[in-house]
Amino acid sequence: MPAHSKRRPIVEAGLALVHRDGFARTGVAAIAAAGGAPKGSFYNHFASKDAFGLELLDRYFDDVRDALTTTVADTARPPVERIRAYFELLGELGERDAYARGCLIGNLSAEAAPASPEIRVHLGALFEAWTLAIGEAVADGQAAGSIRADVPAATLAGLLVDAWQGALLRAKVRRDGAPLDAVLAVLVPALLAPAAP
Amino acid sequence: MPAHSKRRPIVEAGLALVHRDGFARTGVAAIAAAGGAPKGSFYNHFASKDAFGLELLDRYFDDVRDALTTTVADTARPPVERIRAYFELLGELGERDAYARGCLIGNLSAEAAPASPEIRVHLGALFEAWTLAIGEAVADGQAAGSIRADVPAATLAGLLVDAWQGALLRAKVRRDGAPLDAVLAVLVPALLAPAAP
Numbered sequence: 391m392p393a394h395s396k397r398r399p400i401v402e403a404g405l406a407l408v409h410r411d412g413f414a415r416t417g418v419a420a421i422a423a424a425g426g427a428p429k430g431s432f433y434n435h436f437a438s439k440d441a442f443g444l445e446l447l448d449r450y451f452d453d454v455r456d457a458l459t460t461t462v463a464d465t466a467r468p469p470v471e472r473i474r475a476y477f478e479l480l481g482e483l484g485e486r487d488a489y490a491r492g493c494l495i496g497n498l499s500a501e502a503a504p505a506s507p508e509i510r511v512h513l514g515a516l517f518e519a520w521t522l523a524i525g526e527a528v529a530d531g532q533a534a535g536s537i538r539a540d541v542p543a544a545t546l547a548g549l550l551v552d553a554w555q556g557a558l559l560r561a562k563v564r565r566d567g568a569p570l571d572a573v574l575a576v577l578v579p580a581l582l583a584p585a586a587p
Numbered sequence: 588m589p590a591h592s593k594r595r596p597i598v599e600a601g602l603a604l605v606h607r608d609g610f611a612r613t614g615v616a617a618i619a620a621a622g623g624a625p626k627g628s629f630y631n632h633f634a635s636k637d638a639f640g641l642e643l644l645d646r647y648f649d650d651v652r653d654a655l656t657t658t659v660a661d662t663a664r665p666p667v668e669r670i671r672a673y674f675e676l677l678g679e680l681g682e683r684d685a686y687a688r689g690c691l692i693g694n695l696s697a698e699a700a701p702a703s704p705e706i707r708v709h710l711g712a713l714f715e716a717w718t719l720a721i722g723e724a725v726a727d728g729q730a731a732g733s734i735r736a737d738v739p740a741a742t743l744a745g746l747l748v749d750a751w752q753g754a755l756l757r758a759k760v761r762r763d764g765a766p767l768d769a770v771l772a773v774l775v776p777a778l779l780a781p782a783a784p
Contacts, residue, residue, distance in 0.1 A: 577746050
């Protein structure tokens with residue numbers, strides 16, 4: 391079996407391990423083995439653990455994009471509803487996971503950013519793409535008058551992403567969804583509400 | 588020199604290492620050596636790496652308390668100003684650090700919570716204590732009419748902490764303070780504003 395055919399199973403299996411245990415804590419031998427490759431073969435498939443980390447993040451961001459596509463990007467619905475639907479979907483995914491793993495992008499930002507400039511820069515690009523997608527719904531709401539227009543859409547979108555990431559950390563520690571519920575019930579309306587006329 | 592006299596230097600030096608590099612990535616030999624103890628002596632001082640992690644968090648939380656005491660707990664000032672002063676102080680500390688390390692509590696929530704129930708539970712208690720301290724200023728503001736009173740003070744305080752933690756992650760990845768500035772300029776006023784009469 392040629393080496394490249396093992397890449398995808400290793401990335402898939404490695405994603406599950408790193409999402410559960412963290413990047414530093416997950417060894418390359420365990421990643422290879424989980425993907426059905428010989429333990430010592432990791433570096434036949436990836437130039438370095440950091441190179442693997444970049445592929446891992448891209449693979450994870452495919453799922454982020456899928457979730458965005460069915461919610462935030464669904465322009466048939468009102469903008470605020472699109473944003474709410476997105477975070478509601480993330481909340482359901484978190485609940486299914488008992489809030490154990492959190493977001494891979496947030497986790498790697500906390501743990502891997504100091505050690506690897508490549509991963510840090512790549513995480514920055516993913517945050518940008520993520521904020522941009524939410525920012526489009528915010529801008530649509532600003533144009534429609536349902537979202538405050540005195541703050542740039544990108545700023546509001548960034549704050550939504552940040553509040554969610556922070557709430558995920560606390561949900562992970564508490565193992566309950568109350569911090570996520572509060573973002574949806576209190577923070578989203580407070581942050582996006584148009585100024586009183 | 589008796590073993591216990593080395594504990595404090597090891598915790599201090601270990602704090603610097605773990606804050607910079609993460610918990611999983613920092614080995615016990617390096618922690619002992621950084622504290623001036625023989626490399627192999629870590630387990631003479633701490634029952635386990637997790638036990639050391641708990642001490643590390645308490646040591647870090649001493650600094651959190653100091654920052655809270657001079658800002659959020661300064662009841663001579665108006666409540667919203669106390670809250671702003673606290674996050675402004677954290678922003679200055681972040682800037683001094685070029686946003687490289689972020690918050691140890693957030694970092695360990697992301698990376699260590701899945702692996703150690705003791706650390707996870709302890710992180711939960713620190714988040715509670717932290718939220719409680721900020722919640723007191725929120726409650727004072729609610730009583731004075733300067734902060735919305737239709738949402739529990741603890742919920743608003745939790746959202747402030749979460750938004751800050753998430754913004755710290757993005758600041759760390761970007762190596763700039765714009766996400767933190769946005770929390771102060773946009774999120775704090777939007778979240779705390781009393782309902783229009």
